[in-house]
Amino acid sequence: MEQIIIRKAAISDLNILLEFEQGIIKAERPFDVTLKDGEIHYYDIAQMIIADHVEVLVAEKAGELIASGYARIEDSKIYLKHPKHAYLGFMYVKPEYRGKGVNKMILDGLALWSKQRGIMELHLEVYDENTPAVRAYEKVGFSKLLVQMRMGLTD
Template sequence: MTTREATEQDLNTLLEFEQGIVTTERPFNITLIDGEIHYYDLLHLIQSPDASVIVAVENNEIVGSGYALIKQTEKDYYNFNSFAYLGFMYVKPEYRGRGINKLVLDELIRWARSRGISEIRLDVYDQNEAAVKAYEKAGFEPLLLTMRLK
């Protein structure tokens, strides 16, 4: 298993992964509209100097993905000016449980730290227990819980 930066040639596979993420998240968020949803501007992320899109590859097949995007804080009371936001974490179902998510996370964290970023954040549905456990295993801890009223 290896990781590498995604290229524009990977876009079709990455767009399929995006729909896999949407499918996985639908049970956790009844407010999502029906049909195809695009959370990410993947081409922009691939081309941006402030982002890194990483893919995990086995036998020339892309089996996992994730991105890190450097963002500026919107609040002046934090002890950091920018942070890396992680997203687009996906592993093909038949490859789950093999440490691929951790491999991609480690590469994204390495990329962020190489740019002087010490604060790294991501969002996860609190009811997505498998994802929460995977992120906690990688060293993440809960920070905020968004609550809603219908």
């Protein structure tokens, strides 16, 4: 069986990463009525790849990109114990590789990158109704902290 390699994303990966982004958006649309119709973008992936305060990782198997994720170092709120944290996002695993530990491999790589920079706190956002994603993150050690709520005045 071919080994899965976790590596830093390169600009040459951009076309596949843009496909991953659309996969994330497609998966999240049912949970968010506020998303615009049509093609949208959450990220400036090319900029993230070259930024010093962001690490974009990909999982590769037999030369095929199968997953992605990023960590971005951010300032924390001044009232928190930790002055900075790493915000995680762009977590995507191709459907045929889900449930095989690939997401954990990406998360472990991002956690290591964060620790090497003195960051000891990781944050991410996940839709509360996205039960499989919530379970996956809880399985690797994340816990719920806050629920963000909304109310549309024209809905």
